[in-house]
Amino acid sequence: MKFSKKIISFCSACFITLSLFSVEFSTRLMPDYVLAPGSMYNYLLGGSLSLDVNLFSVRKRDDIYISVQGSPTYVITNGIVPFWLLDFGLAAGYNFRINDRFSIGGEGLFGVWNLPENKDLRISSAAGLFYGGRLQGSYHFRPDFSVFAFTSYKNYSYQPESFMNRIEIGLGLSYNFTKGLFGQSDIKNVSSEYEAIFPIFYSRYDQNPFGKVTFLNNEKNAITDVEVSVFIEQFMSTPKVVASYDKVGFGQEFEANLTAFLNESILNQLQNQLSTLEVKVTYRSLGKASEYKENVSLQTFTRNSMSWEDDRRAAAFISARDGAVQRFARQIQLALKNRVGENPNNQYASAVFTVLKAYGINYVVDPSSAFTDNVGTASIDFLQFPYQTLLYHGGDCDDLTILNCSLLEALGVKTAIITIPGHIFMAYDSGYTISEADNKLGKKNYISQDNKAWVPVEITVSQDTYSLALQLGMKQWNKYPEERLLIPVEEAWKEYKPVSLPDSDISLAFPKDALK
Numbered sequence: 365m366k367f368s369k370k371i372i373s374f375c376s377a378c379f380i381t382l383s384l385f386s387v388e389f390s391t392r393l394m395p396d397y398v399l400a401p402g403s404m405y406n407y408l409l410g411g412s413l414s415l416d417v418n419l420f421s422v423r424k425r426d427d428i429y430i431s432v433q434g435s436p437t438y439v440i441t442n443g444i445v446p447f448w449l450l451d452f453g454l455a456a457g458y459n460f461r462i463n464d465r466f467s468i469g470g471e472g473l474f475g476v477w478n479l480p481e482n483k484d485l486r487i488s489s490a491a492g493l494f495y496g497g498r499l500q501g502s503y504h505f506r507p508d509f510s511v512f513a514f515t516s517y518k519n520y521s522y523q524p525e526s527f528m529n530r531i532e533i534g535l536g537l538s539y540n541f542t543k544g545l546f547g548q549s550d551i552k553n554v555s556s557e558y559e560a561i562f563p564i565f566y567s568r569y570d571q572n573p574f575g576k577v578t579f580l581n582n583e584k585n586a587i588t589d590v591e592v593s594v595f596i597e598q599f600m601s602t603p604k605v606v607a608s609y610d611k612v613g614f615g616q617e618f619e620a621n622l623t624a625f626l627n628e629s630i631l632n633q634l635q636n637q638l639s640t641l642e643v644k645v646t647y648r649s650l651g652k653a654s655e656y657k658e659n660v661s662l663q664t665f666t667r668n669s670m671s672w673e674d675d676r677r678a679a680a681f682i683s684a685r686d687g688a689v690q691r692f693a694r695q696i697q698l699a700l701k702n703r704v705g706e707n708p709n710n711q712y713a714s715a716v717f718t719v720l721k722a723y724g725i726n727y728v729v730d731p732s733s734a735f736t737d738n739v740g741t742a743s744i745d746f747l748q749f750p751y752q753t754l755l756y757h758g759g760d761c762d763d764l765t766i767l768n769c770s771l772l773e774a775l776g777v778k779t780a781i782i783t784i785p786g787h788i789f790m791a792y793d794s795g796y797t798i799s800e801a802d803n804k805l806g807k808k809n810y811i812s813q814d815n816k817a818w819v820p821v822e823i824t825v826s827q828d829t830y831s832l833a834l835q836l837g838m839k840q841w842n843k844y845p846e847e848r849l850l851i852p853v854e855e856a857w858k859e860y861k862p863v864s865l866p867d868s869d870i871s872l873a874f875p876k877d878a879l880k
Contacts, residue, residue, distance in 0.1 A: 388418040388542040396534030410437030425584035427459040451477040464585035467502045492522045506652045508544035550582040551656035560663035564680045566626040573621035581612045587647040592620035595642045599630040639664045675783045679856030681766045684774040687869025688751035693774035699879040709795035712775045717830045722878035726758035727824040751868035764823040765790045781851045784844040791818040
């Protein structure tokens, strides 16, 4: 008993292992009517049971297979009680797929036959070899189930002459264990590319892909109702369908751009980690529901991480709704109450600089900054949210730019990001027309773009004078006439939505006497 269990376990393991390597197992049940011309037997009813192993495919959907077969035959003749005739053998065949539903095939047969001794009927035992062949035509209802008609020829060799020449005609059923029991899919991933996930852009990934996968329909027929979905369990409530096709023909490729509706929980990520991305293809193959699924380890960075492929990306960190920024902005408005003129932009800009200086904001060089080191756009940088810069009382050039722009946006002043080689700073909309700016600011003290007069501010001199910050701002701009870029934050927000964190609403000591 124990030995039998071991054999069954071993065979099952081999079966599963071979299935994983695309070796298909199937069985055929072939009841038949037998003609035995030239013999003494009047009626022969029989059939065959075959276990087939599809070794490999030709033309991608034609099968070369071998099989083990057994065939009992019930023999009826005049004057003799009916008896059984058995044969057992091997077959090797080729199955040619004509189209999605029809195929034809042929196989060669070889084995042994046996007529058991029956003392009651006074029949002596006999045995010998047989050889022959079989032709069949199949109709495939499903990938795992088909019906077929067949005809076979077998020669039962014996001395001095053949015991029997027989012709078999019948209808059969075929069942593919690999497709039916294991649900093996023949969808193949032929190419894939994935980008790392940045939490700061979580809402953007709903419309903008972070990867692309190309699949091949390697089923032996066209597939229908095809859907490709993605799911990141840590950061998604439900899978998202990213591509759908009514029909994909045999041997055709289809692709999916990977997008995801991520939830805000991803903004709690404080360490880089690998997340599991599930990519699933569901489809119908000859009406049978099937699926292909694979899991990919996807790099997800911290919420403060960003790369500089697009300078506009920094706008996602600029948030007028940041809790700490809102508190500071309200205090500035209260401090300037009744002192703000018709055009408050310049007053607010000066007030922000003064308040941050009094608060103790310092410029801190970040030696690992991907932006300032010009080490390449794909390098990962660490950017602070506005409340973090206030909490830490400092940051590098991108951190101070984010903070200053956030405060001014909260005060209703439009801002812009300025990038030059190795540096980032900011500008604000003066609120003047171009002609007014010429008179009130001077032609050399502002930047004209989009019919606005932008005033650049070098925010890294945060502990110096405001006039020096304005002077250095124009100097930096003029230094790189071919490599400079002014990006209005409002425009950048259309592509990279601002993100504010719930934990940004913290209480900080506002320097009350700074604006007296």
